Amino acid sequence: MNGLLAVATARRVLSQLRHDPRTVALILVVPCVLLTLMRYVFDAQPETFQRVGAATLGIFPFTVMFVVTSVATLRERTTGTLERLLTMPIAKLDLLMGYALAFGLLAALQALLATALTLGPLGLDVRGSTAWVIVVAILDGLLGMALGLFVSAFAATEFQAVQFLPAFVLPQLLLCGLFVARDDMAPVLRWISDVLPLTYAVEAMARVQAGVIDHLFARDVAVIAGASVLALALGAATLRRRTP
Amino acid sequence: MVRGGTVVLPDLSFQLESGTVIGLLGPSGCGKTTLMRAVVGVQIVSGGTVTVLGAPAGTTALRPRVGYVTQAPSVYADLTVRQNLRYFASILGAGNEGIDNVLYDVDLTENADRLVSRLSGGQRTRVSLATALLGAPELLVLDEPTVGLDPVLRHDLWSLFHRLANGGATLLISSHVMDEAAQCDRLLLMREGELLADTTPDELRQRTGMDDLAEAFLKLIQDSAA
Numbered sequence: 001m002n003g004l005l006a007v008a009t010a011r012r013v014l015s016q017l018r019h020d021p022r023t024v025a026l027i028l029v030v031p032c033v034l035l036t037l038m039r040y041v042f043d044a045q046p047e048t049f050q051r052v053g054a055a056t057l058g059i060f061p062f063t064v065m066f067v068v069t070s071v072a073t074l075r076e077r078t079t080g081t082l083e084r085l086l087t088m089p090i091a092k093l094d095l096l097m098g099y100a101l102a103f104g105l106l107a108a109l110q111a112l113l114a115t116a117l118t119l120g121p122l123g124l125d126v127r128g129s130t131a132w133v134i135v136v137a138i139l140d141g142l143l144g145m146a147l148g149l150f151v152s153a154f155a156a157t158e159f160q161a162v163q164f165l166p167a168f169v170l171p172q173l174l175l176c177g178l179f180v181a182r183d184d185m186a187p188v189l190r191w192i193s194d195v196l197p198l199t200y201a202v203e204a205m206a207r208v209q210a211g212v213i214d215h216l217f218a219r220d221v222a223v224i225a226g227a228s229v230l231a232l233a234l235g236a237a238t239l240r241r242r243t244p
Numbered sequence: 245m246v247r248g249g250t251v252v253l254p255d256l257s258f259q260l261e262s263g264t265v266i267g268l269l270g271p272s273g274c275g276k277t278t279l280m281r282a283v284v285g286v287q288i289v290s291g292g293t294v295t296v297l298g299a300p301a302g303t304t305a306l307r308p309r310v311g312y313v314t315q316a317p318s319v320y321a322d323l324t325v326r327q328n329l330r331y332f333a334s335i336l337g338a339g340n341e342g343i344d345n346v347l348y349d350v351d352l353t354e355n356a357d358r359l360v361s362r363l364s365g366g367q368r369t370r371v372s373l374a375t376a377l378l379g380a381p382e383l384l385v386l387d388e389p390t391v392g393l394d395p396v397l398r399h400d401l402w403s404l405f406h407r408l409a410n411g412g413a414t415l416l417i418s419s420h421v422m423d424e425a426a427q428c429d430r431l432l433l434m435r436e437g438e439l440l441a442d443t444t445p446d447e448l449r450q451r452t453g454m455d456d457l458a459e460a461f462l463k464l465i466q467d468s469a470a
Binding site: 004005008009011012015016019020079080081083084085086087088089090241242243244 | 284285286287288302304307308310312314316317318319320321322323327331332334335336359375
């Protein structure tokens with residue numbers, strides 16, 4: 001591992017994004033549009049917006065980074081550039097950290113915009129510090145990135161990679177407590193939700209909103225970070241220098 | 245060696261001399277790419293040993309010393325030529341001067357700031373080749389580097405290959421065009437996963453009594469089948 005190569009890789013990924021301004025615009029604007037939409041859908045029930053608004057701030061970076069990374073990594077696999085990189089003197093960790101840096105930066109930018117809009121004009125009430133909202137949102141983005149990188153190994157085409165969104169993300173969305181409180185679910189589902197990382201992303205955001213930064217918040221953040229590292233390690237294992 | 249469930253290169257053995265251009269020739273699907281992948285060390289080899297520059301193929305120490313260009317150009321289509329080269333140069337430890345040199349070598353200096361996705365197929369092939377030249381590798385493994393190029397460019401590239409060999413590099417170049425065989429110092433002729441001959445252009449002409457190398461190769465195949 002050589003930090004300089006991670007930076008070089010991040011710069012390369014960001015240059016690729018710069019040549020694709022439409023994707024960047026979609027990543028930054030779509031969450032803001034959806035949050036605004038949500039605010040006025042719940043126009044007559046402001047308390048519902050207060051409840052789901054904060055959770056959504058954590059879910060968007062997760063979902064968007066998941067899709068972007070799985071497609072970007074798959075592209076790297078199918079165009080042969082990954083195989084070429086693996087014949088070169090670069091450590092897998094540099095490659096992964098490069099991706100994490102570049103997409104982490106994008107996640108941070110997206111989190112800043114969405115948080116500014118939601119806490120400002122849309123009037124979401126958050127008792128905890130705004131900095132925590134952004135930190136949790138970035139961590140959620142990195143978690144999505146790490147999972148996207150891992151699942152891209154199981155997709156042979158971009159069609160398949162996109163299908164992993166409903167397959168991997170929607171179940172977590174249903175079980176994370178956003179739509180129905182987890183205590184009201186069938187016990188089996190509740191247990192499953194206990195081991196899904198998005199659950200902790202949503203709970204961490206709820207704690208920031210309530211302004212309770214306690215040991216449970218620390219546990220949530222640790223679970224998100226731990227799940228990201230685990231997914232990255234599994235993702236690294238799928239980058240093989242030798243193939244059949 | 246087994247690839248995709250079938251035995252591809254059952255029994256094959258050869259050695260390469262440094263500072264030469266070695267042509268790997270044979271019909272499509274005869275195992276040229278698999279053999280090259282084994283030399284680079286990206287192919288899982290089920291038996292036998294592949295030693296490259298004194299070390300087992302694919303080991304860490306060899307990565308800066310071996311350049312590999314796949315048949316399909318493997319560069320980033322959504323970056324400019326120079327951005328591609330700059331990224332790979334940072335990995336291979338080549339400076340800006342190195343980038344300008346390889347751009348000149350493959351005749352892409354004027355296209356340096358164009359996006360790879362806007363280039364023609366032949367130009368993309370050359371970007372991929374330029375990338376492999378960056379670290380001045382001792383062994384260059386080129387999988388059909390001249391496919392789809394016009395005769396002038398092909399001629400220029402072959403001159404470049406000889407310049408590199410004169411500078412001490414070893415080049416293993418595959419092709420299924422026999423008229424390129426005449427340009428090689430040594431020929432490895434393959435058919436259906438087997439090494440039919442390990443020879444030189446002159447030797448092949450003498451052995452078969454044919455002046456044209458394509459006909460000589462055909463004769464060799466007919467003789468081996470008989």
